[in-house]
């Protein structure tokens with residue numbers, strides 16, 4: 512099992528590819544996901560699941576293009592999309608795609624997650640964890656809580672944890688603790704990291720490193 516960060520930049524796009532033998536699983540589909548995948552020259556039929564951490568545009572902006580591409584290449588095998596319950600942006604994109612065509616050649620299954628689910632898909636297991644992440648605009652002006660999920664992939668005794676965007680929360684500790692590899696967001700600079708932002712929005716570089724040490728190895732993503 513390997514994790515490849517296709518791209519990750521805060522407020523722009525994040526997309527991560529998990530590879531397990533011949534199967535692929537995407538975690539987040541920010542803008543440019545299709546371009547990034549095409550550059551890898553992989554078989555798109557082997558992308559079996561799309562796991563979205565939350566509905567902010569920098570994490571789902573490339574979803575429509577990817578689904579559109581699946582249709583154009585006449586993919587026949589099913590695709591499963593997992594996302595946090597009540598993620599309105601995600602549901603709207605998938606709904607819009609489904610309603611735009613009456614000739615979608617592949618079954619599309621949607622699963623809404625609360626956190627705490629145990630998923631099995633193509634010989635891998637995925638546990639979900641509820642994260643804590645608020646919507647914000649401008650310079651970190653906090654709005655309202657956003658449903659957000661972290662994912663931990665298990666395969667042959669190894670595990671990879673992916674936080675998505677998250678503030679400090681108990682779910683994050685459980686997600687990362689003991690993982691072989693953790694991909695952790697580290698959005699805030701030292702100067703930005705007020706207590707309120709750390710408690711509602713994002714991790715700082717320092718906090719992300721602290722959390723990362725709960726795993727055997729870690730990579731920091733979603734930086735500016």
Ligand SMILES: [Zn+2]
Pocket residue numbers: 521522567569570676733
């Ligand atoms: Zn983000």
